[in-house]
Amino acid sequence: MPKYLFPFLFSFLLSVVFMALAVYFSNKFNWQERREKRHIHKKGISRVGGLIMVLVFNLMIILNRDLFISSEIYGMMAASLILLAVGLWDDIKEIYWKIQLFFQVAISVLVFITGIRIYYVTNPFTGGMFEFNSSLLILLSIGIVVFWIVLIINAINWLDGVDGLSGGVTLISIATIFFLSLKNEVNQPPIAIICAILSGVILGFLIFNFYPAKIMAGTSGSMFMGFILAVLAIIAGTKIATAILVMTIPIVDFLWVIGERIRSGQSIFNPDSCHLHYKLLKMGWTEKKIALCYWSVTAATAAVALNTKAIGKGITLLVSVLIMLLTLIYISKKTSKNNNHEA
Numbered sequence: 073m074p075k076y077l078f079p080f081l082f083s084f085l086l087s088v089v090f091m092a093l094a095v096y097f098s099n100k101f102n103w104q105e106r107r108e109k110r111h112i113h114k115k116g117i118s119r120v121g122g123l124i125m126v127l128v129f130n131l132m133i134i135l136n137r138d139l140f141i142s143s144e145i146y147g148m149m150a151a152s153l154i155l156l157a158v159g160l161w162d163d164i165k166e167i168y169w170k171i172q173l174f175f176q177v178a179i180s181v182l183v184f185i186t187g188i189r190i191y192y193v194t195n196p197f198t199g200g201m202f203e204f205n206s207s208l209l210i211l212l213s214i215g216i217v218v219f220w221i222v223l224i225i226n227a228i229n230w231l232d233g234v235d236g237l238s239g240g241v242t243l244i245s246i247a248t249i250f251f252l253s254l255k256n257e258v259n260q261p262p263i264a265i266i267c268a269i270l271s272g273v274i275l276g277f278l279i280f281n282f283y284p285a286k287i288m289a290g291t292s293g294s295m296f297m298g299f300i301l302a303v304l305a306i307i308a309g310t311k312i313a314t315a316i317l318v319m320t321i322p323i324v325d326f327l328w329v330i331g332e333r334i335r336s337g338q339s340i341f342n343p344d345s346c347h348l349h350y351k352l353l354k355m356g357w358t359e360k361k362i363a364l365c366y367w368s369v370t371a372a373t374a375a376v377a378l379n380t381k382a383i384g385k386g387i388t389l390l391v392s393v394l395i396m397l398l399t400l401i402y403i404s405k406k407t408s409k410n411n412n413h414e415a
Contacts, residue, residue, distance in 0.1 A: 080268040087276025090124045119163040122293025126156045147186025151179035159292025169341035180218040221302040227326040228298030236282035236363040242297040248374040283359040320392040
């Protein structure tokens with residue numbers, strides 16, 4: 073247990089120290105962040121939370137003596153640094169969404185080349201296994217890896233609209249993979265160590281990001297959290313179904329928003345306030361209440377994911393998606409009526 077506890081504690085302490093320093097210097101030098109109309113954070117908040125998370129995460133992996141840094145881990149680290157550069161670019165001066173998407177696809181291909189691949193998919197409803205064991209199916213595997221990583225990167229990135237939201241959901245999801253990797257049928261201590269490091273880093277960030285936030289993850293941080301979460305779900309025995317179950321809210325909300333933008337004739341990457349958390353804000357929910365609600369639902373689905381077999385996960389996933397869709401329909405109609413009354 074010390075080989076998991078110490079990486080967690082050291083990562084947490086380093087994260088806290090550097091986050092505190094970032095907050096201090098941001099206040100001292102009156103840091104002014106790049107702002108968008110949809111941002112609700114108070115002015116003067118530093119967006120370097122992502123920079124700190126990425127650097128502390130990679131440093132702790134390099135210094136950990138219990139980890140053998142394989143080609144897969146090297147690929148993950150290299151990709152995280154590339155994503156950091158792109159995210160910082162966007163944090164300083166907003167970049168075109170096609171540039172972001174290009175690099176998201178590029179790093180997905182990079183990690184596939186270094187060995188982070190999907191070799192099989194387990195049917196969550198039957199427990200059966202479908203293997204990618206031919207040249208043609210390997211191409212399908214590449215497509216699934218790219219789609220999965222890009223999906224989770226953007227789902228977490230779009231979730232970063234309320235203090236503590238993206239960090240809290242990611243922390244619970246990573247903790248789920250940590251406990252999953254310790255199970256006898258999985259037994260992946262290296263993945264557990266990486267999860268422990270990442271959990272410490274994100275928890276240190278959350279101390280300063282929970283409402284009222286003193287620091288933001290920025291594009292660099294939210295994309296990093298989504299990327300690492302997606303990659304660890306693949307490495308941990310292709311536990312994509314588990315990750316989908318735990319992340320039902322952000323994934324369904326992400327797809328719902330894309331649908332709304334398509335129906336309204338907008339670009340699917342055009343920033344707006346159609347996300348569930350923004351609609352809840354319009355209904356009078358506080359940022360704390362929204363974050364705690366998301367955390368609670370994520371924790372509940374995580375508990376189910378850790379304690380059920382494939383069929384149970386499949387049924388729970390269907391029920392969760394149905395409830396989420398009904399919730400989105402109800403809230404969308406309610407906020408639409410409120411807007412009509414205000415008009």
